[in-house]
Amino acid sequence: MKVHHLNCGTIRPTGVGTMVCHVLLVESADGLVLVDTGFGTHDCEDPNRFGRIRSRFIRPNFDRGETALNQIRQLGFRRSDVRHVVVTHFDADHIGGLADFPDALVHVTTTEAFGAMRSPSIQERIRFRPPQWAHGPRIVEHDIDGEAWRGFAAAKELTQIGPGFVLVSLPGHTRGHACVAVDAGHRWLLHAGDSFYHPGTLAGAPPVPKWTARLEMLVASDKQKVKQNHVRLAELYRRQDPDLMILCSHDVTLYEQARATAQT
Template sequence: MLETNARATPAHTARSTNIRMWGLDSPKMTIDAAHLVVGAEGTVQIPLPAYVIEHEQGLVLFDTGMDPRVCEDPALVYGDRPETSMISGTPEQRIDRQLAKLGYRPEDVTHVVLSHTHADHSGGLYLFPQAKFYAGPGELQWAAGPGPATAHLFNPGDFSDEVMDFTWTTVQAPVFDLFGDGAIQIHHTPGHTPGELSALVRLPSQNVILTGDTVHLREAVEWDEVDPSDWDYGEARASITKLKELRDAENARLWIAHDPRDWEDFGGALRELS
């Protein structure tokens, strides 16, 4: 079920009602850095994570990582495709088991914000049928008919009829306030895909921007450089600028999901931020 919501963020900023946030442990992928940022060199092992935000009005997931079966054996999802040899993980890194480490069950999740529809972000959607789901403008349509150049980034099984029957809301406003209190603001940052979303999370002690795949590595921010697989290079560069302006205006820290250096700076997986 697809709904449209154009509610913008309020002009004022209320006190944060987020209690705390965690980045979940996840399987990793070994990949050439040049596939993530034009001009980057070397090989990098990137996390494929999700984030949990505990708010007074609900439990929020930002992304759902890869299909949990890759934590058991990537071949269960990718067969003899190259991804099978690129992904490494353990059963404990399944998103449902990561939630359990925090004392939660999948059914406790009330809201899921999907940064975009690539397989390393949408693989666990099916675990949360009770939640409200949010995607950017045009994103679900984009996933339904990707071109040949990017089809390998999607897993059609992530968007089964069952998943598409969940309660989906399209975020139409450039900035959408999830709970109306300024604590979680969803920003449309297109470029990697048409509906790419980022999130400004205001915690009691700090502000954090979850970048989704608006950028993949720090070099993208430093060089204003795109991912070779981006949908629109001009939009991607404009969104990088938007991220940096938001970071500076909010005195926020960027958390680039796929950059292992950011995970070190934030204290690693399951480190509580409040």
């Protein structure tokens, strides 16, 4: 499947520098599929939707031109061509664009839907932004257990979308966080969402900058699990599977590498 790598929201967290919101746009047999949405047009119209204090710290661009909806139109597609959105988790910088695709099915782990929408803890009430799903998205929840995928214990093929989409459970950043694996033809992409922030986590070098590592732990729902996830992802990276590229949401270098090596 052809995969476009989009930056759907430049952010500049204090002390960290420029980051992207790396979104996958997949041309599947069942129409377009997004992996995460980044920020949406509603966030650009009303930045308070993201949270005023958070905006001061994360410093998003809120540029309409960067929204998935705008970039999809630039590529010659329509809003209604997007049939599915698979989300890694429900943080505001990942699902801000859901309201731009109200007819799409939104795939998420059951645990994440529970923690964000049904029974949020106090921390989750502060963390998640209900206005981003106030339009009533068509949520499809997935219980993930049993199936293994490349060393990860719990994964699920998203057969509702078609072959080549796998949701891999990797809680830690949030309680129901997942990675999304996509078959891009010449390679598999593992979009690891916010399971790691910097390529140094995988390769051991260059070292992860101090403020990037601090930010990652500051926003982790379970720090121990985040550290365990780093170990597992680094193990997978060291295997150097020739047909696998591991990505994350916010690193500029990995985003640019993915774009430069994408099949056109």
